[in-house]
Amino acid sequence: MSPKNNHKKRVHRDFPRFVEDLENRILTGGFKPREHLVEAKLSRMFAVSRYWVRDAFKILEAKGLVRITPYKGVAVSELEASELEEIFAVRVPLEQLAWRLAMHNAVEKDLERLQQIAQDIAQAHAQKSIQAVLAADTEFHDQVLKLCRNRTLRRLITDLRKRSHIARFAAWSSPEVVRQVAAEHYQFVEALRQKDTGQLDELARRHINHAREFYLFGLRAEGAVAGARP
Structure with a gap:
């Protein structure tokens, strides 16, 4: 489906925000894996110059979100x-560490905020809004990364999550996935409140393994994972 059928035209006067918006469209399923991104169409859609679009492509390519092929396009x-x-596999130990650090730094108001976001995920699921679910899930994990107060760890996890989130929209199209993930978010908050490192480690491992299974299943169903076996 052409991008112009999915999104309203948005005027950008700030290049970093334009790149961020384009990146978010990819990460939330606005543009699907293997979908061609046409420079002229994006220029019209976002009301930016084609120079900006080309520069954005280079940034997104460096992040692994798009592929630029000579004579074939983006x-x-x-x-x-x-x-x-x-x-x-790499995310498991990194995110276990992040949860442990967050546990040491979190205060009650932080836990209340995470609890509210978990409720937002459940509400978005009840309203069958995948986009809202994805946004709330991202906010939940961003809050945890802020609480870990380790910029290097935060950057590593964020980069890995973005790289894998190309596959996220297809996986989260399943209501069962959303129900299970929403329940795990509540469990994370309770483990933080109880300062239970063993439970946090287990939840992080289970949460990421569930995501791995869901992502692979969703993309195999769409035929969007290269080299995936049925």
Whole structure:
């Protein structure tokens, strides 16, 4: 489907915000894996110059979100199944560390905020709004990364999450996925409140493994994972 059918035209006067908006469209399923991104169409859609679009493509390519092929153009990246497996394997110990650090730094108002976001996820699911679910899930994990107060760890996890989130929209189209993930967010908050490091480690491992399974299943169903077996 052409991007212009999915999104309203938006005027950008700030290049970093334009890049961020384009990136978010990819990460939330506005542009699907393998979908071609046409410079002229994006220029009209966002009301920016074609120079900005070209520069944005270079930034997104460096992040692994698009692929630029000479004489063929630009397309949203697809992941090799093996690459997705590698990303999730690395995320487990990093996110376990992030949760432990967040546990030491969180105060009651932080826990209340996380609890509210978990409720937002459940409400968005009840309203069958995948976009709202994705936005709330991202906010939840961003809050946790802020609480860990480690800029290097935050950057590493954020980059890995963005790389794998190309696959996220397809996976989260399943109501069962959303129900399970919403329940795990509540469990995370309770483990933080109880300062239960063992439970946090187990939840982080389980949460990421569930995401891995859901992502692979969703993309295989769409045929969007290169090298994935049925």
